[in-house]
Amino acid sequence: MSSGPGSLRQLWFRWKALNLPWRRQFLVGFDLAGNTFWQFKDAINANRLRRIVKFSRKTHHADVKISPQWYQWLHHTREAAPTIQEQQYEVSRQHMMKQLAAEADERWKSKPSYLDPPSRQQPVPAVASPESASPPQPEQEVNAAVGKDKGKAPAGKPAGKEPGPWDRAQRGAPSEKWQPASWTPGIAQRR
Template sequence: MSSTSTIRGPGYIKQAWYKWKSFRLPWRRQFLVGADLAGNTFWEFRDAINAGRWRRIVKYTKASPHYADVKISPQWHGWLRYTREQAPTIQEQQYEVSRQANMKQLAAKADERWNSVPSFLDSPNRGQPAPAIGVSDSKPDPPPANGEDMKSAVGDQQEVAEAVQDAKKEPKKGRQENPWKRQRQGMAGEDWQPQSWSPGAAQRR
């Protein structure tokens, strides 16, 4: 919650002065409508150039060092832009300030609860749950074979080795002729080459 000095309204003397300036006396050109909690005053006057239309302006407090540092509440912005007919009261402005302070506190508590929950996006040095390690989908190794199975496996390997050696000793057969080559002798195939041609004398008609 913000301090009471931030949302405290004007004193009794300033309220009396606001009340006096708000009277729409005939000789006055500008009438005070209200003020915000920062001391900025909002005025209304009749514009004689634009067919007597009522104009709304704001006068910043002298405590503001620069115009860019002045902050106008949304309630007074609505009144200045003619989207709000009635000017906001001091009680309404105080309630809005307290509401924003409560919302900030609730948002800070929600952020704390959210940050306290471990997440996989956090760095490893934080409270991140440890990932599963050692999980594998591979099948377990078969149990060791007995003596007879080992002998049969050795015998099979010897037979395969002998068959490979016999295949190496056999003489290589000659290259077989392509059976499709004989079929292609009477037609244009892959080996066909165009013959040279020389033009002759053209016959006269």
């Protein structure tokens, strides 16, 4: 962003902005980067005015950026050209949005995530059953290992009830216990 055109250049801009009948094109305005926006009558369709931008000589063509307000004006989406105050407000609004986004990013970084290493991971989700989240009691482990209380159901489960989906998930899938068998080649038969 430049500080704006000098006093001599502003006089020249005012002269070019006058919509005089003999003038082919006239200046509509300029943006904060020093680009000027012009309007002239279309040679093919006299009812419509063409709109163009002349880039600042100080800026390389690859670095030229046109604000959304001027872009809308160039494509006849917006009738009136944006004012300098409107452009300055847009720059300050974008700066404020970047600050708010950085603060939001910091808040999200402070919260644990499942993508973090195990030392910083989130706690167990609330959708898990209470049996799966609580660690087994030492008495239950001893009884299960020795084989006592075969007629009794483990604590927290009613006797004679089928195991639920959470119980099956704790034991693991059948594919987890699968091991490949060794392969021995046989003798090929001739046809």
